[in-house]
Amino acid sequence: MTSARPRSTAVAGAPELAADLSFLLARANALSLAAGNAALAPFGLKARSYSVLALASGDARPAQRDLAEYLRLDPSQVVALVDDLQAKGLVTREPDPTDRRANVVVATPEGARLFRDAERAARDAERTLHADLSDAERAELGRxxxxxxxPG
Amino acid sequence: MTSARPRSTAVAGAPELAADLSFLLARANALSLAAGNAALAPFGLKARSYSVLALASGDARPAQRDLAEYLRLDPSQVVALVDDLQAKGLVTREPDPTDRRANVVVATPEGARLFRDAERAARDAERTLHADLSDAERAELGRxxxxxxxPG
DNA sequence: TATTGTTATACTCTATAACTATA
DNA sequence: TATAGTTATAGAGTATAACAATA
Known part of the structure; x- marks a missing residue:
């Protein structure tokens, strides 16, 4: 017979970290990332590759450097992510006419289609995870x- | 002469991810983690070891398993973190009188002192990072x- | 000179399984 | 039979430096 684990409860109420925004941010992000990756797995994507595909599917026509900045990744990591998506036929690297050093990353039609499906699954998973927040609270949290x- | 990088701006305004709570959470966490680790570095700590030291400094008397649950770490990672803090003389492993399998992790006097100093630095860094939020907004975000x- | 994309490398983090001692 | 801690190991993620092509 297992006891009710009073120690765990004591930790949960510990004041040392519960008031720490950074800690709450880290823990909420860990849960969100786990749920997101699980929802994206059937599409062969993870949070990282999903984010790249999302930006490649829009009108921004980002260079790899733009992706690195926006997603807070090292440019060398973007190389690997784009390589992977390109090998799957989901994005292409197009030459930037205004800068011959730069590759513009653009979703293929299949990539755009997969993104739309994955986006729906990701949104559903997020909605489930945040079920106890009202729409107004979700909006406020987003702001x-x-x-x-x-910042800035 | 560098141009104003209109592409970057376009990406920043891209609607694909800006409305995605998971993405905002990930990006905010990445910035917070970087600032936190920088603030903790002079103390020989990182976010992980700081969190363990924080809980060891309180009254909760957590077992390693409690730390793993609360911090969402694998128990084997907690071993390494506690090993490191113990080698620095900041925490000790005490036998749990109610369960001889379990180690209670407790801060030494030096550990508790270091935590208090590190906590101040961490709070200052967080305050700086969130300077454009009012106290009321910070509190609401925390809630x-x-x-x-x-959850639950 | 500085920047984009790339490669290589090393380091940290994470996930998993197996083992021991206790429960 | 299940759990706490430990160990080992492999995989993923991260950071850094160097290079070629281009600005």
């Missing part, structure tokens, strides 16, 4: 997080 | 994040 994520 | 971080 506050955006100010932390994009 | 919302706590509900994501500790």
């Amino acid at each position: 506050l997080l955006a100010r932390l994520a994009f | 919302l994040l706590a509900r994501l971080a500790f």
Whole structure:
């Protein structure tokens, strides 16, 4: 017979970290990332590759350097992510007419289609994970997080 | 002469991810983690070891398994973290009188002292990072994040 | 001179399985 | 039979430096 594990409860109420925004951010992100990766797995994507595909599917026509900045990745990591997506036929590297050093990353039609399907699954998973927040609270959280994520 | 990089701006305004709570969470966390690790480096700590030291400094008397659950780490990672802190004389492993399998992790006096100093530095760094949020907004963000971080 | 993309390398982090001692 | 801690190991993620082509 297992006891009710009172120690665990004590830790859960510990004041040392519960008031720490950085810690809450880290823990919420860990849960979100795990749920997101699980939702994206059937599409052969992870959070990273999904993000690259998302930006490649839009109108921004990002160079790899833009992806690195926006996603806070090292340019060398972007190389590997784009290599992988390109090998799967989901994105292409197009020469940037205004800068011959740069590759513009663009989704193929299949890539754009897969992104739309994956996006729906990701949104559903997020909705489930945040089920106990109201729409207004989700919107407020998004506004506050955006100010932390994009200062200045 | 460098141009104003209009592409970057276009990506920053891309609607594909900007509305994605998971993405905002990931990006905000990445910035927070980088700032936190930088602030903790002078103390020989990182976010992980700081969190362990924080819980060991409180009254919770956590077993390693409690630390693993609360910090969302694998128990084998906790072993390495506690080994490191113990080698530095900041925490000790005490036998749990109620369960001879379990080690209770407790801060030494030096550990508790270092934590207090590190905590101040971490709080200052966080305050700087979140300078454009009001106290009320910070509190609201904490409430919302706590509900994501500790569902149920 | 500086920047984009690339490669190579090393380092950290993470996930998994197996083992021991206890429960 | 299950759990706490440990060990080992492999894989993923991250950071760094160097290079060729181009700006």
